[in-house]
Amino acid sequence: MRVRRLAMGAGGGGLLRAALLSALLLSFVRTSVAGTPFLEPSIPGTSGDAIVLGRDLDGDGDPDEVTINLEVIEVKEEVYPGKVVTFWVFAPEGKGMVSPARFPSPTIRVEEGDRIKIKLNNTHYFPHTIHPHGTIHPNAMDGVPDFTQEAVRPGDTFTYDFIAKNPGTHFYHCHVQPDVHVLMGLQGMFIIEPNRPNNIFRHLIVGAGEIKDLAKAQAERYDREYSLVYTDIDDRLNAIPTQYKDPRQIEKKMHREYDSTKRQPNIFMLNGRSFPYTLQDTLIKVKPNERVKLRILNAGARTISLHTHGHHPILTHVDGYPVPEAARITRDVFTITAAQRIDLELRTTADDYYSSGPGVWIMHDHTEQAVTNKGISPGGDITAIVYEDFIEPDGLPKVATSLKRFFDPKYYKGEVPVFDPSIFHSTLADYEKGWSKASQPEHQSHAKKSKPSSAEESSDGSRKDADPEVKTSLEEVLEGHKVVARSCDKPRGFRRIHIKGGAEFADEGQVFGFEPNKIQIGRCEEVEVVLDNKDPVRHALMIPGLNPMFMLEFRGAGVQTARFITPDEDITLEFHCHVPLHEEMGMDGVFIVGKGGEPKEEHVAAVGRVFEGVGKVILADSRKGEIVVDHKEIPGFMAAMIMGYPVKPPKLLQGVEPGQQIRFTIDANQQAIVKIRPLTFSGEGTVVSVDIRKGQIVVDHKEIPGFMAAMIMGYPVNPPKLLTALKAGQQIRFTIDAEQRAIVEITP
Incomplete structure (x- = not known):
């Protein structure tokens, strides 16, 4: 800002003008050079020498000599609600016991070509320097202790004197023990503005932030400007100065x-x-x-x-x-x-x-x-x-x-919940009541919590658990899906059951639930489940221990029905939603068949068998020895679903790719897939000839790993319409069904 001199006349009018001028000047910092017209808007709490503007050396209407007096101040600031942190900062020279100090140290702004003098008045108890990071300056002004200067001792001063040469956004910070001092707050932004005539702006912005008086070069292009200083601290370090009095x-x-x-x-x-x-x-x-x-x-x-x-x-x-x-x-x-x-x-x-x-x-x-x-x-x-x-x-x-x-x-401080307690069907007053009870429902969930495990891999790549009782997460899921009862052959009765599912049916401390979740049914009955999903998301109702397994799954809100036949025995069958975590969050229950009870030994023993399945590979991880398959029903073991399984040994997964059709064998004792036979293989090559009438193609293809060496070979194509528009010489990718020995997909 530029303030023109006001003429002082005699008499009352002159006194009035003098009083007005005196009041105006109180809001500005004085200059150090008599007669210079440049005054800086004052920063509350600073001395008259905090910022001193000197002469206009190039005659373009703005000051080209800028002297800034900085002190080192320790401040305590509340950085977020309830958290007070101690910082050290460079601050404009204060007055009395008042200082405008705050973190970060103020943004310094000068103009290209200015003669800058930054005087460090070390009011702190440790030595410090100022390193003008990114500016062009003499080596003696680099602010590196021992290399270019002696660190400024407590009570001493040092003036960094150089010409601002390279416009841009720069940095200044203490270079004494920088791994501590910089992160304690002795850091700030240093801006050199491009030279323009009448370039009047504030030279210090305490705390950074919005720059309200844009320099001329910025005003030519921008409507607003902000200085944004990002930093991070370890509050253990910042707490040290407040814990001890002796500087040693x-x-x-x-x-x-x-x-x-x-x-x-x-x-x-x-x-x-x-x-x-x-x-x-x-x-x-x-x-x-x-x-x-x-x-x-x-x-x-x-x-x-x-x-x-x-x-x-x-x-x-x-x-x-x-x-x-x-x-x-x-x-x-x-x-x-x-x-x-x-x-x-x-x-x-x-x-x-x-x-x-x-x-x-x-x-x-x-x-x-x-x-x-x-x-x-x-x-x-x-x-x-x-x-x-x-x-x-x-x-x-x-x-x-x-x-x-x-x-x-x-x-x-972690004293209130992050989420609205009503999400968990609770109140703030009751939020921490009954946690242990709420986390242990009457009926034991099929998904048992696992203990930490240590495992090693044998020479053949199979996984060996140090503790045979420890299960992987996939093994736990399979354990919970064991067949414990079989539907009777001919139902003797019929029953329709209405079950509602969703968030509104959760108990306190839960998120989802079924209503009812404890249901009495008869032996050897055909049961129609009418599932009313009240939520707009996916829910399911599965009876994992029943053979054939029952499952009803859909995205709501809405109602769907499905039927199953109960066993001809007294048994308690668990049911749950198998959408990940829904069961753990309360969406489970039991069907009490007849008088209820534990499964019979013959059903449990029957699990110790092998089962054959067919499906499409979704994911194969040979490192973990796991596969995810979208498979058809595995009679006596698992309903049709997308399911993950351990694979033993993991080397069986070599060459298995997502999208591939496979036939696999599950060993129920190991709860793992122990054999994999690809049903489809992928290949690529050049079309040699096409016969749509016969449904045949001859391809000069590369090796098809696990199926065929590189060669020119003829294959049936099913359906033949896949050959439409194919021509000799065309490059294609294709999928072979191993059981049909035919190409079933072609991509040009």
């Missing part, structure tokens, strides 16, 4: 006993605040059809992956230097390594390319722990790009529900 002890604890190689960052911040305070401190406010410059500095010790929801900014600068127009990229995730700076151009025109349109669009590091406050989400460096019509009177964004609970310290 603090030195030992911070620089010798604290091992920065074992650092565990647990607080992630944007401009010194974590969510939800980021929404109060650094909200990216925009209007439609704007261009916004985002200057981004990663001042932390980890790589961040910055993601902008609803927008695809343009990368314009890296480490202060412009990216050539032809090399500029547009994306929604930007990788920024430690100490790196990038400039992004955010466009807010709803063009379905750069922007999705107005709203509240969050912006955050997509490293998931970085959006937590010590492991509780949401937190970390989340902020939002918010359009002006989506800002509440209190300055917070308009959201679909409410942000109120995130401003309660109890939330981040």
Whole structure:
């Protein structure tokens, strides 16, 4: 800002003008050079020498001499509700006991060609320096202790004096014990603006954030500008200075006993605040059809992956230097390594390319722990790009529900649930009551919890458990699907049962449920199950121990029916929803057949047999020795379904590919597939001849592993219409059915 001199007249009018001028000057920092017309808007709590603007050396209407006096201050700040952290920061020289210090250290702004003097007044108890990272400067001004200067001792000063040469977004930080001092907060953004006439702007922005007075070069292209400093801390380090009084002890604890190689960052911040305070401190406010410059500095010790929801900014600068127009990229995730700076151009025109349109669009590091406050989400460096019509009177964004609970310290102390207790059919008062009872229903779930296992692989690749009682998750599932009863041959009666399923039928501490979940039925009855799925998601009702296995599955909301025949014996049959985790979350029950009871020994013993199945491979993992198959009914063992099975030995999976049809043998004792025979094989080659009338093709094909060597070979094609439009010389991929010995699929 430029303030013109006011003429002082005599008399009352002159006194009035003098009083007005005096009041005006109280809001500005004085200059150090008599007669210079440049004054800086004051920062509350700073001395008159915090920022001193000097002469206009090139005569273009703005100051070209800038002196900044910085101190080192220890501050305690609440970074998110209930969490106070100690930082060390560079701060404009204060006045009395007042200091404008806050984390991060202030954003410094100067103009290309300015003569800069940054005077470090070390008011701290440890030595420090300032390293102007990324700027062009003399070696003596590099701020590296022992190499280019002696570290500035407590009570001493050092002036960093150089010409600002390379415009761009840069970095400044302490270079004394940087693995500690930088992460304690001695870090900030350093901006060199391109030279323009009458380039008047603030030279310090405390705490970074919105830059309201754009420099001339930025105003030529942008409507708004933000300085965004990302960092992360291990709060164990930041707590040390508050635990000891003797600086020798603090030195030992911070620089010798604290091992920065074992650092565990647990607080992630944007401009010194974590969510939800980021929404109060650094909200990216925009209007439609704007261009916004985002200057981004990663001042932390980890790589961040910055993601902008609803927008695809343009990368314009890296480490202060412009990216050539032809090399500029547009994306929604930007990788920024430690100490790196990038400039992004955010466009807010709803063009379905750069922007999705107005709203509240969050912006955050997509490293998931970085959006937590010590492991509780949401937190970390989340902020939002918010359009002006989506800002509440209190300055917070308009959201679909409410942000109120995130401003309660109890939330981040883990004293209140993350989710609404009603989801679990509970209340806040009763939330932690009866957990052990709720987790152990009357009837034992078929999916037993496994114990930790240690396993090794034998020379033939098969898995050997150190503890024979320990089961893998797939083995547990198969264990729970053992046949324990068989339907009688000729039912003697009929019964229709209405069962409702969904979230509204869950007991306290559960999410889903069946109603009823304890059902009395007769022996040797035909039972029609009318399943009313009240939820819009998929649910199922399965009786895993019955042969043939009963299953009714569909996506609701809606009603479907199916029938099964009960055994001619007194037995209790479990039923459950087999959608993953639905059973564990309460969706199970029992059919009491006759008087109920445990299964008979002959049924349990009958499990010790082998069963044959046919199906399509969905997934094969030879390392884990597991396969997922979409198979037909396996009589006496399993209903038709998509199911995972252990494979012993795992080497059986060599050459097995997703999409392949296989025939397999299950050993019920081992609860594993012990033999696999491919029913289909894939090949590729060149068509030699085609005979649609005979339904035959001759192909010069490569080796078909497990089926045929590379050769020219004729094959039947079923159906023959697959040969339509094929011509000699054409490259094709094909599938052979091993049992038909015919090609059943052709892809040109």
